[in-house]
Amino acid sequence: MIAALRRGLGRRLPLLLCAALLALATGYPVLLLFLQSIFPDILGGSLAGAFDAYRRIIETPELGAMIGTSLGWAGAVTLVSWVFGIPCGYLLARTNLPGKLWARMSLLIPIMTPPYILALSYVLVMQQGGFGDVLLPIPNGLRAWFFSFWGVTVVMALASFGYVALAVEATLSTLPRRLEDAATVLGASWRARVRHVLLPLTVPAILNSGLLVFLEALSNFGVPAVLGTRSNLPLLPAEIFYLVTSWPLDLALATSLSSLLCLLALMALYGKRCLAQWMAGGHIRPGTAALQPLSRRWIWLGWGWIGGLFLFSSVLPYCAMVLTSLAESWGGDGFPPLTLKHYVALFEPGSRSLWALATSLGLSVAAATLCVVIGGYIAYVSVRSSGPLRHVLDGLATLPRVIPKIVVAVGLILAWNAPWIPLNIYNTVWMLLLAYVVIYITDALNYANSTVRGMSPNLEHAATVLGAGRYTVFTRIVLPGLRPALMAAWLTTFIVCMRELVASVLLLPPGVDVTATYIFNQFEQGDIAAAMAMATVTIVISTIVLVGFQFRRRP
Amino acid sequence: MSVYLQCQGLRKVFGASVVLDDISLEVQEGQCLVLLGPSGCGKTTLLNVISGMLAADGGELRCNGRLMDSAAKGVHVPIQERGLAMVFQDLSLWPHMSVAENVGFGLRIRGMKANDRRHRIDTVLEQVEMGGFRDRMPNELSGGQQQRVAIARALAVQPSLLLLDEPLSALDARLREDLKLELAGLLRESGVTAVYVTHDQQEAFALGDQVAVLHGGRLAQLAPPEKLYDSPCSAFVARFIGSSNLLPFRQLDGYALIEDHIAIRVLAADVPMEGHCMVRREAVGVLDKQPFAETSDQVILAGVCEQTHFLGERKEAQLRLPSGERLRGVTAGHIPSGAPVWARFPKNAVRFLAD
Numbered sequence: 001m002i003a004a005l006r007r008g009l010g011r012r013l014p015l016l017l018c019a020a021l022l023a024l025a026t027g028y029p030v031l032l033l034f035l036q037s038i039f040p041d042i043l044g045g046s047l048a049g050a051f052d053a054y055r056r057i058i059e060t061p062e063l064g065a066m067i068g069t070s071l072g073w074a075g076a077v078t079l080v081s082w083v084f085g086i087p088c089g090y091l092l093a094r095t096n097l098p099g100k101l102w103a104r105m106s107l108l109i110p111i112m113t114p115p116y117i118l119a120l121s122y123v124l125v126m127q128q129g130g131f132g133d134v135l136l137p138i139p140n141g142l143r144a145w146f147f148s149f150w151g152v153t154v155v156m157a158l159a160s161f162g163y164v165a166l167a168v169e170a171t172l173s174t175l176p177r178r179l180e181d182a183a184t185v186l187g188a189s190w191r192a193r194v195r196h197v198l199l200p201l202t203v204p205a206i207l208n209s210g211l212l213v214f215l216e217a218l219s220n221f222g223v224p225a226v227l228g229t230r231s232n233l234p235l236l237p238a239e240i241f242y243l244v245t246s247w248p249l250d251l252a253l254a255t256s257l258s259s260l261l262c263l264l265a266l267m268a269l270y271g272k273r274c275l276a277q278w279m280a281g282g283h284i285r286p287g288t289a290a291l292q293p294l295s296r297r298w299i300w301l302g303w304g305w306i307g308g309l310f311l312f313s314s315v316l317p318y319c320a321m322v323l324t325s326l327a328e329s330w331g332g333d334g335f336p337p338l339t340l341k342h343y344v345a346l347f348e349p350g351s352r353s354l355w356a357l358a359t360s361l362g363l364s365v366a367a368a369t370l371c372v373v374i375g376g377y378i379a380y381v382s383v384r385s386s387g388p389l390r391h392v393l394d395g396l397a398t399l400p401r402v403i404p405k406i407v408v409a410v411g412l413i414l415a416w417n418a419p420w421i422p423l424n425i426y427n428t429v430w431m432l433l434l435a436y437v438v439i440y441i442t443d444a445l446n447y448a449n450s451t452v453r454g455m456s457p458n459l460e461h462a463a464t465v466l467g468a469g470r471y472t473v474f475t476r477i478v479l480p481g482l483r484p485a486l487m488a489a490w491l492t493t494f495i496v497c498m499r500e501l502v503a504s505v506l507l508l509p510p511g512v513d514v515t516a517t518y519i520f521n522q523f524e525q526g527d528i529a530a531a532m533a534m535a536t537v538t539i540v541i542s543t544i545v546l547v548g549f550q551f552r553r554r555p
Numbered sequence: 556m557s558v559y560l561q562c563q564g565l566r567k568v569f570g571a572s573v574v575l576d577d578i579s580l581e582v583q584e585g586q587c588l589v590l591l592g593p594s595g596c597g598k599t600t601l602l603n604v605i606s607g608m609l610a611a612d613g614g615e616l617r618c619n620g621r622l623m624d625s626a627a628k629g630v631h632v633p634i635q636e637r638g639l640a641m642v643f644q645d646l647s648l649w650p651h652m653s654v655a656e657n658v659g660f661g662l663r664i665r666g667m668k669a670n671d672r673r674h675r676i677d678t679v680l681e682q683v684e685m686g687g688f689r690d691r692m693p694n695e696l697s698g699g700q701q702q703r704v705a706i707a708r709a710l711a712v713q714p715s716l717l718l719l720d721e722p723l724s725a726l727d728a729r730l731r732e733d734l735k736l737e738l739a740g741l742l743r744e745s746g747v748t749a750v751y752v753t754h755d756q757q758e759a760f761a762l763g764d765q766v767a768v769l770h771g772g773r774l775a776q777l778a779p780p781e782k783l784y785d786s787p788c789s790a791f792v793a794r795f796i797g798s799s800n801l802l803p804f805r806q807l808d809g810y811a812l813i814e815d816h817i818a819i820r821v822l823a824a825d826v827p828m829e830g831h832c833m834v835r836r837e838a839v840g841v842l843d844k845q846p847f848a849e850t851s852d853q854v855i856l857a858g859v860c861e862q863t864h865f866l867g868e869r870k871e872a873q874l875r876l877p878s879g880e881r882l883r884g885v886t887a888g889h890i891p892s893g894a895p896v897w898a899r900f901p902k903n904a905v906r907f908l909a910d
Contacts, residue, residue, distance in 0.1 A: 178647040184634045185606060185641040186661035186712060198658065200651045279651075 001427060014381045015389050022378070022396040025438045029411030030262075036414055037259040043418055053256035062234075063257075070236040071164035071264065073149065074217035079154045081213045084161035084309055086206065089168025091302045096291045098299065103306050104169075110313035111162040112542065114499040116222025116516070117535050118159050120523055121317035123226060124324055124532075129396050135335070139380040147231040156223050158313040160213045167209035177290035203279045210271045215265055219404025221502035225520075236261055237406045237502070244410060244506060255414070258407040265402050309369070325532035353534060356513035359429065360538070363514065366499035367436035372490045374437070375444030376482055380474070384460075401442045408439055409503040427509040435503040440493045447489035448482055450546040455481050491549050495542045559584040559748045560605070560716060566613030567600055574600045576772040578614070581748035582765070584883055587742050587749040589763030591756060595797065597772040598752045599720060603752060606641060606718050607741040608633040640714035642722040646705040648693040654680070654704050666796055679707045679901060699730045706738065709763070710745055717742075717749040723758065733759050756796050768792050790823065790831040790908045798836050798884050802906065805829040814878055817854055819902050827909040838904040839884025841872040842897050852902045858882065860896045863889055874898060 032042075037054075039047045048226055057063045091097050092104060110118070126138065126146045131389060145151055175198070183193050224235035236257060243254035287338075294302065324345070327336040346353045382393050412435050416426040425431050459481070463473050501516040515538045522531035560582040567575035573595050581715060582588045590598040603609040604624065605616065610631045616624035623632045640661065648657050654674050662672045680686050683703040693701055702722065709717055722738075723731045739762045743748050751762055759766045760780040768775040768783070776788045787793040790801060804811045806828050810818040848854060858874035863886060874887040874896050882898050890896060 176645070176647065178643050178645055179649055181608065181634075182641070182643060182647045182649070182708075183660065183664075185639050185718075186708075187635045187638070187664045188660075189635060192664055197649060199648075 001019055003413055012385075012389070014377075015385050015393065018378045018381050019389060019396065021374070022393065025434070025441075026399050026408075027396055029408065029415035029438075032414050032418070033255050033411035034259055035256035036251065043414070049252075050058060053252040056253060057256060057260070062063065062065055066234045066239060066492060067236060067260065067264075069234065070218060073153060073156075073233070073235060073380060074214050076149070076153045077160065077217035078210045078214045080153055080157035081161040082206065083209060084157055085164025085209070086168050087302075087305055088161070088165035088309070089172060089180060091306065092165070092169040093172035093289060094292050095294050095298075095302065099303075103303075106306060106310040106314065107162040107165050109310070111166075112161055112495070112546075113159065113208075113314070113317070113445060113539070114222065114501070114516070115159040115216075116226055116501055116520065117321065117499070117539070118313075118317050119155055119223045119226040120519070120531065120535070121320045122155050123230065124149075124320040124528065137440065148228070149231070149233055152223065152227045152231050155227060156217050156220065157213075157290065159223070160216055161309065161313070163212050164206070165208040166340070167205045167212075168202060171205035172198070175201055175289050177288060180290060188291055200279065200384060204276050207276050207279075209271050211268060213514065215402070218265060218268070218405060219506075221406050222520075226523075226528060237404065240406055240410065241502070241506070244413070251414075254410060257412050258404075260406050262403050265404060269402055270278050287481050319525060321532045321535055325536050342529045343537075345530065346479045346533050346537065352513055353530065356515055356518040356534070357537065359512065360498055360514040360516075361541075363429070363433055364494045366433055368490045368493040369496045370433075370437050371441045371444040371493045372471050372486045375441045375489065376448040376479075376486050378483075379445050379448035380452050380478055383449060384457065398409075398442060398444050400439050405439050406502045406506070409435060409506040412438065412503075413506065429509065429512060431507050431509075432504060432514070435507050436497050436500060437501075439503060440496055443492050443496070444486070444489040447485040447492075451482055451485040452478075480500070487549065498538055498542055557584050558582070559586075560750070561617040562601075562605075562614065562684075563617075564614035565601070565611050565616060566603060567597075567604060567609060568612050572832075574772050575604065575611075578769075578774050580767055580774065580777055582748055582750065584748055585746045586764040587623045587751055587762055589759040589766045590750065590752045590769060590774075591673065591754065591759040591763075591795075592765050592769035593754060598754075598769050601769070602718055602720055602750060602752050605716075606639060607632060607637050635691075638715050639718060639720040640704050640709035640712055640716075642709045642720065643726055644721045646701050646725065647729040648701055648705055649692055652693075653689070654685065654691050654693070654696070657693065658703060658711050665712065672731075675711060680710045682710065682745075683707045696727050699734060702726060702734060706741065710741070710747070713745075714747060717747045719749060719751045721753055722751075724753070724755075731758075738762065743781060764770070768795060769794075769903070786906060787833065787908065790833070790910045793833045793906075793908060800834045800839065800884075801831040802834070802876075802880055802882070803829070804832045811905075813854070813878070813905075814856060814876060817856065819854070819905060823908065826907040830909045833906045833908055834900050834904055836871065836883045837869075837883065837885060839898050839900045841874060841884040841886040841890070841896060842899065843886075843888070843890050845897050846899055854900055854902055854905070856882065856898045858896055860890045860892055860894045860899065862892050872896065874876060 018085050021544060033044050036048055040049050040052055088103070088107060088159060092100055097103065125136070126143055128143070178195055178203070180193050183197050188196065213341055219237055221237040221241060224233070224238040225230070225241065227233070228235045228238050240254050240257050240261070243250045243257070252551070326338045326340070328339045328341075329336060335400070345351065346357075348354065378393070382390055412431070415421075416423075416434075418429060425434070455478070460473050468476065499516055500514075504514045504517050505520065508514065511522070515534055519531045519534050519538075522528070522534070558581045565575055565578040566573070578597075578601060580588070585601050590601055592598045600609065600664070604611050611624045611845065612626055613628075614625075615622060618637065621632075622628070622630050623637060624630060649660070649888045650713070653662070653836045655673075658676045658679060659672050662675055667675070676689065677686070680689055681708055685700065685703050685707060686702065688696065688704075696704065702725075703724070709719075709808060721736055726734065735758055742762065751758075752864055753759055753762075763780055765777060766783050767777045770791050776783060776792050778788075781794070784796060787796055787799075793799045794801060802813055804813045806812070806821065806823065806826055807818075809823050811826060811832065812818055836851050841860075843860075845857070856876055859878045861875050861881070863870060863872040870886050870889075871883055872890055873881055873883045875881055884898050884900070
């Protein structure tokens, strides 16, 4: 009986281990955050003052208005992203538009650009006495419009419409053309086919990408912090940030607002699910799609659309960024003299900037490696097991995808600053590494998950039958199969860690910088050129790593 | 009865390869034409030309007297205006629509009122015995049920011409057997003119009023099923229709020589100089004792038994002739492999075919 129990435990051990790890890393901070939001003094061991903070939220009209603004803004960003992205997706998937490769690349650049860098660049373009004032005639009306609700919305949408475009493209290009042929044969016109067949089948992709954009907008910290404050547009993540970082700290209010943010995100997820069910997409076996031939006029219009979006999402902000980093000063009229001195200063040995760069590189490499190793193993264990524990594991692993990063960061502060924690990792760089891994392990998990799901268990059974042990099976059979997915996951994680802002701003110990905080702080303190030089360097490094991987992947 | 569909010298070229070469055939109204052939023979291409998904590069296609396709005259009527219905190999039911919505789609496009539409949907679903499933989604149905819905979707619009592209090939063998007969009944009942593509000769025989065998883009033979079975016009057709023995022969002075020692008197004008002669398996008896030639109109060939197998309704033996050719026939009992055997068949069961 004990032997049987031990055997059962042995079989379940990996699953238990993974669940425990995730529960400690993700579940515990989030749970503590909720508890703290309800009982403000729980860290002191008291349950007094339950729901005080929530009462304050209800009683303060400004807070209610701000939550409303946040939701409205995220919704507006989603709508604008749909307007921008859906035509791009259709053009790429369903027409014979020439130069699709370039069009696709033009979508990837804004996806790769961190939203806060886009926002900073646009501040440079639009603000009085900046880059735009000198080189472009910007009417005051446009400037006023830009520093308002819709201007900020458009900037955020420019950073996120690429997701919509790529998701719509992916769905439309695998929709079997037979489904349309079947309608054509029965006499349906192009319009009727789009309305009755194409659109309903694309709705799930549109909703999914919309949810992604909505959640990103709702929880994004960079754009609200950079543009929201300049546009008199108070948004939830920026508010939470100031409550946690500015004196007097109001942890109770911060955690309850965080909890609300979480709740809103979950509600959006649930709402999307209901909507998707109601609109019922149905399962589709992928096939080859039909291409619609475009007339000359439509080719011009299509490229005008994609090119225009590229101009505003990439060319203009990147020009502003690079020019600013190279400009001597922006005082006088006309084109400023160019200089490399900001870059020289950036790489000066022993400087803060060089340290920030080194810290970012080290943290990103470490975090990406940890995410891939742990995420890959957890995905494997999760897919290859069954039972209730597996659902717990899946749920825990996907938590960070739904829960805004800023909320995870606040939760981590509470969790590792609590009086019962014996280790002193809060206020060290290790805290940041932990945060990166917790926040970004989901990406690695997803990559690995879909690959493991596609791998037949019989591949492993075949090895087991030949006498291979569990370890051998994992290292010799599973890992090689996972390698491409894990490489992609490593790359993604590395790049997002290199530019991670919100967790870094909240969790870095005093006196330590990473690239994102360096850019953010220098910009706010007025050393714009240094900030933009660092932004340029970060993006160049990410691009080099990306291109390097692309080349290595080809034999 | 009048001619409904007419193909005249249809030709289709993809790059350098000729996929359809001078196809001429006619389908009578209310009849079913089966396009039969191995994969790559051009049967699906021909169907796609008829449906309008492909434009012919040469020749003419007429439907009910109307010119549908003619490269020379620059005519290509778009698919939507041909008034067709089609059943696809992969069914292609719209996954986001219920059974009733799928079936009613064509009616809706044609502007039928909701009330009439509902009535028509019910009628057609009853016809394919899917009356109780109108509100199900396609993914909740089994393969056979999905097939019935796909057929109902096509029949609902009462098309003048129904095209079926290997509609049963996605189903398992037993279901295919059942549905084949049902489909044949449905086609007859609804009186629709149909073109049916398949590579399965059982299906072709069960469904076709006429069967067109295609080979390498050309029409090898067009005939009713019985005629096709009894007198195939070439060795290829005989081989493809199956269950025949084929032995090479050559003609010498009014005699056809088989295996170099059997001579059958033939009319020189009707028989090619050389080719293959065909004997159906069921006409060949395999015996384990040397028989006496009872009459002069029987052929007896000696060989060695390679194997016997039990086929349910009969037992079949395969023997090897001294020339190395193989022959199959019916046997009464079990014959051990390696035993000497004799094959016997009547001379008038032999057909002489060109290659």
